[in-house]
Amino acid sequence: MVKISATSKSERLNDLLDKIKEASNLFLGYPVSKDFDYSELHEFLKYPINNLGDPFEDSTYKVQTHEMEREVIDFFAKLLRANPKNYWGYVTNGGSESNLYGLYIARELYPKAMVYFSESTHYSVKKNIHLLNIPSIVIRSQENGEMDYDDLENTLQFNRHKPAIILTTFGTTMKEAKDDVTKVKGILKKLAIQDHYIHCDAALSGSYGAFIEPRIPFDFEDGADSISISGHKFIGSPIPSGVILTKRSLRDRIAKGVSYIGSLDTTITGSRNGHSSLFLWYAIKTMGMEGLKSRYLQSLEVAEYCKKELIKLGIEAWSNEGAITIVLPKMSDAIKDKWQLATEDITHIICMPNVTKKQIDAFIEDVKKEKEITSKQAITYA
């Protein structure tokens, strides 16, 4: 093994830290909050915390944070209006694993089902459907990114003889569009498809969905059977994490006991990150429901401000109702690179809780300057 000298090692670390700090300051295009402070939990990094097994079952491995994990699940169960007597879940590695779990339960319940998801669905869903080998049909999206309910109804009609798994999205990746679970339920009822399952991918907007007014139906009371939430997006965490919530009665159907860990093998991975549960627990204890709500309202205000300022410059910026994502036409490569804007045929600014009006002003200033230069050039060329 080539030995790296101590100085070069610490130099490398310092360089890395500088780069990460700089990149983290100019960051408007991805949905991750950076305004967290978990320094009180520093001591816990010295221990091999592993949340192996089901968080609601005893296990022989005791270096774990199951108790905190259960409180995180309880918090989200309340927030997502789960039946207090019939919920279950665990802290995952992120939204992708949460989606895999939801689809896994759905397939175990209805092995002969068809999955329906819209064009705007997150890429993890397509991969998960492939992994689980479930037949699927893509439903058109409306212009705003929301599922086209007429297309869903027509497509379901042709497949009425099959159980239906509907994957709804609450906060699509590019436009933060939200599928209405009540409308989906209504269509299933109208077509008398009794064997159905709705998984709601709320990785992006699930942690603040309860505070959006007017309310957009998406949670357990609205008809979802399982819901994915992300931990490192709106709430914020140094390590990616997520939450999957479902009904306890559904989990019971797939639970298998494993004597080696003295617990139930109800999770996708065996070893599980116990620090993530601790971070999430710390965050919800610090914020509470009220704190989470004001966090959303503050983000919404910054988003509305950003939209207004862009419109003032003559840029066609818009957003879905209640969204903290502002959609705008493709920007120049220089702006896109500097502000790390994810771009497809459009681009977006996501006003996560750490994004300030000051940052928006700096961004607007860049857009303005560029506009002035291009309009000057246009005059010279004319």
Ligand SMILES: *Cc1c(COP(=O)(O)O)cnc(C)c1O
């Ligand atoms: C982020 C996101 C995911 C995936 O989450 P990861 O944590 O990256 O695995 C899935 N769906 C939606 C809508 C998302 O925003």
